[in-house]
Amino acid sequence: MKRRTFFKVTGATGGGLILGIGLAQCAEPEVRRKVLEMPETWHEINTYLKIGNNGVVTIYSPNPEIGQNVKTSMPMIVAEELDVDWENVIVEQAGLNTEWFSRQVAGGSQSIRKEWFSLREGGAKARQMLINAAALQWQVGAANCTTENGYVIGPDKQKLSYGELADEASKLEIPEKVELKSNSAFTKIGKNHKNVDGLKIATGQPLFGIDTHREGMVYVSVMRPPAFGQKLESFDDKEAREVNGVVDIIQFGDKIAVLATSNWQAMKAKKLLKPKWSGNGLENTADHDQILMGLLDARENEPFRKDGDVDQAFAEAEEVLTRVYESPFLPHNCLEPMNFFADATGDKVELHGPIQTPAWCRSRVAKILDRPEEDIEVSMTRMGGGFGRRLYGDFSDEAAEISSIAKRPVQLLFTREDDMTAGTYRPAIKYKIEASLKDGAITAYRLSEASINSNMYGLIPNFFPAGAIPNLEVRGHKYDSNITTGAWRAPYTNFLAYAEQSFFDELADRLQKDPIDLRIELLEQAKPAAEADEKIEYSPERMQGVLKLVAEKSEYGTKASDVYQGVSAYYSHNTHVAEIADVVVENGTPRVVKVTCAVDCGILVNPIAAKNQVEGGIIDGIGHAMYGELNFDNGKPSADNFNRYRLIRNMEAPEIDVHFVDSKLDPTGLGEPSLPPAGGAVANALYRATGKRIYKQPFVKELEVLG
């Protein structure tokens, strides 16, 4: 079927043609990074970089690397302003240094957005110091000098390399103020730069926390209560102690740590421990479901946002559409299980490993060990995934405590079973969304959130559709559980976006409008409110922009009649994203074959990395919407390893086509924003293909879908 017509790209809905960046234009030559000669001397210029006497530059990447590729993108921004050949740059992960850096966190897709100016200033100030050093040497005005790819050029075309100037420059004052490049002068930003650790990864170099090896350290495996709510009564470790390589077994709190000379010996001995657990208040998913359903109608809490009068609009409506969307707990399942190295035996406490929040880790460990923060050094390894799990340093705290009690340097490793069952899960959540329709318009909207442990909606009440619908109310209630929960990639919106975007798809059907038309119209209506109300976070224009771009690139509405397309658009973490999923039906069963995606993240810093990140977010979003599920029975998680927990695999990943809006605005982040819209796009496409709406994750339990 050909679809009825919808919006015009340059029609009454305003906004001109949206240009996408051609990713092929961003290419760099296909060379392997050359192996650099090390200099005889290094000269620290400022907190972001040092320069060797041979001109090689080391740039420190301040933020933790969890696969979002900041270890390449952040130093690139420094190198841009420094004006140095990228081939001459070595990147080093900086350790925790709160005097040098303001925000060493991997979280909220904020690294590039928050550090955009400080990284550029770091590079520009160093460049100015090199210019000043050359000007002094030549006895000319600094203003008459410029730079070119690692050289300072004087007024008479005289030249000195950064390497020759580094020593002098390092002794000069760091300038207070420097001018930054204009965007049009960028030579690196906007060009593809491959992962600086690419070769090391492809050759299996030890980059990760789990690879840490120090003289004299022992490996630790910890037994924790198998069910949330349980306590350790007593344990018998006689058999465990007989395992070869076991050096110590200690209790700390409700946990037992087995220390051994290899990981395997520690794990094996742990299995032989005979603990006695006690506990009450053990929780079940069935009970949670009932409790959360009840909370959807609770009215105790003040609304997070309230516009107009929803009740009155509902009373006057022709129809009120009410839908409930449900999602389970999710473990993070970083492929590298939680682990950490700690040595609390000396004057300084050394902590080393994969952590998204090193500063928080330091302050907690200081309290646990009752030592001043100055005594505690934290350094970060590359991480085998984060997804929010490594925001919480329960594992670094455990390692520090064990090291302190056992008086040994230790490397703690969670088994996969430990990792999945001692999680900080994405909480189970339900949403009830209601909307009233009258005279072909949406007159009111009410959303109620019921969640385990915390209400995220408090942070995002000013997202779409705030401002787009005159009467609007959003509220949330929570149930306090003893199951530990926390941020999971794109907290809450990872599920909320699916619920909301499915709901709007259904509203479009009710109003007999094309789903993109309806969204564009609502965004048009939101423009005056977005102007007037500072609290409204998203930009209606930018959201319209990505919708138009994705429609064009996905050949929306003009595809063959056996391709069913589902639309979803979502703003989160400061970035606007629209996605269209294509579903075909094979022998009666639907399959997602393609996702087209349009992103507005402002200036594109590193196009290839951006595309990679967006692809990964979409696959993650589809995978968890389709398959992700963790339940609890008497406080015990329903799965503890990948034989009972399904993650998306190679053949289940659809083709993905990513486009970016050509923008001159400051960059935002990409770690999370492509994930939230994915579930909605897929659900809406599955509906077009099968006529069945899905109200619950994981989708595969609701509908037979081909992977």
Add this chain to the structure above:
Amino acid sequence: MASYTLSINNQKKTVEADPDTPLLWVLRDELNLKGTKYGCGIGQCGACTVLADGNASRSCSIQMKDAEDLKITTIEGLSDNGTHPLQNAWIKHDVPQCGYCQAGQIMSAAALLKRNASPSDEEIQEAMHGNICRCGTYLRIRAAIKTAAKNA
């Protein structure tokens, strides 16, 4: 504990270990070959994949008592200087995200190309089914295998 002589990356290595010790932990903790990764320990994720007599094998599921007769290749022994066509292709396509699964992915792909020099899309997806990438780099893994097959 018993003594085992293994063939790892064309070298003989003798280690002391309990017979039930998985090859994975001997590689990592005894031989300091950290490229082979632990992800699940039960043969489900592929992070620990090595070549055993040329076949992609999960080293978490090979016990020491069964390892002596096998010719083992780990990621560290796949090539000199990381120049195997797959490693080149991995860099060309900028495959890794976090990177943790990638050694296992490359070893599975190496076994595939050994037995099938120009695999179809379906054959690639089939062969790579046992390797989870939590970061979702699957599309680039497929593309890199295609490139490597062409350049091998």
